[in-house]
Amino acid sequence: MAGGDDPDNRRDFPGGWKGDPRNAFEASGRTPQEQEIFRHVHRLLALRAKTPALRHGRFMDLGVTEKTWAYARVTQTDTAIVVLNNGDQAAEVEVPYPDGVYAGQLGVGGELRVSGGRGVARLPAYEAEVYVH
Numbered sequence: 327m328a329g330g331d332d333p334d335n336r337r338d339f340p341g342g343w344k345g346d347p348r349n350a351f352e353a354s355g356r357t358p359q360e361q362e363i364f365r366h367v368h369r370l371l372a373l374r375a376k377t378p379a380l381r382h383g384r385f386m387d388l389g390v391t392e393k394t395w396a397y398a399r400v401t402q403t404d405t406a407i408v409v410l411n412n413g414d415q416a417a418e419v420e421v422p423y424p425d426g427v428y429a430g431q432l433g434v435g436g437e438l439r440v441s442g443g444r445g446v447a448r449l450p451a452y453e454a455e456v457y458v459h
Contacts, residue, residue, distance in 0.1 A: 370432075373431050373456060377431075377456075378404045379398075379404040379405055380406050380456070382401070383398075383401045383405075383406065384401070385397060385398075385399060386399075388407070388421055389422065391419075393412050393417065394409070394410060394411050394413065394417055395408075395409070395410045396410075396419055396447065404458075404459075405459045406457070407421060407423060407438065407447075407457040407458075408454065408456050409421065409435065409438075409447040409449060409455050410449075411451065411454070412452065413451055413452070414452070416448065416451055417449055417451075418448050419447045420444065420445075420446055421444070422443055422444055423440050424443065425443065427440075428458060429457060429458055429459070430455050431456045432456055434450065434455040435453075435457070436448075437457075438455075438457040
């Protein structure tokens with residue numbers, strides 16, 4: 327919902343009230359961009375629901391730069407590594423973590439292979455990936 331940089335210039339969510347021209351609570355009332363965001367958030371929520379580490383795992387900061395961040399959420403049986411690239415160019419993000427193969431869950435970064443305690447996640451600009459082992 328566009329609102330500009332002015333926090334007082336907020337926009338109400340378009341939906342469902344008497345007299346509203348459209349209802350964004352229904353797919354038919356969403357713009358293509360709103361529908362894309364809805365699907366993405368739905369996918370993130372489903373991933374969180376099926377991955378215990380994302381819900382209550384111990385937090386481990388793996389590395390941060392001006393435009394990237396990698397962290398892990400870990401339980402005794404489950405690991406999720408989250409890598410974010412907030413830069414306007416693709417980035418290779420170093421991921422220092424125990425050896426293993428971690429499967430990308432969002433279709434952005436593919437697979438993360440960590441060997442010798444070092445892996446590299448390759449992400450496009452303004453993207454994030456969640457890797458699960």
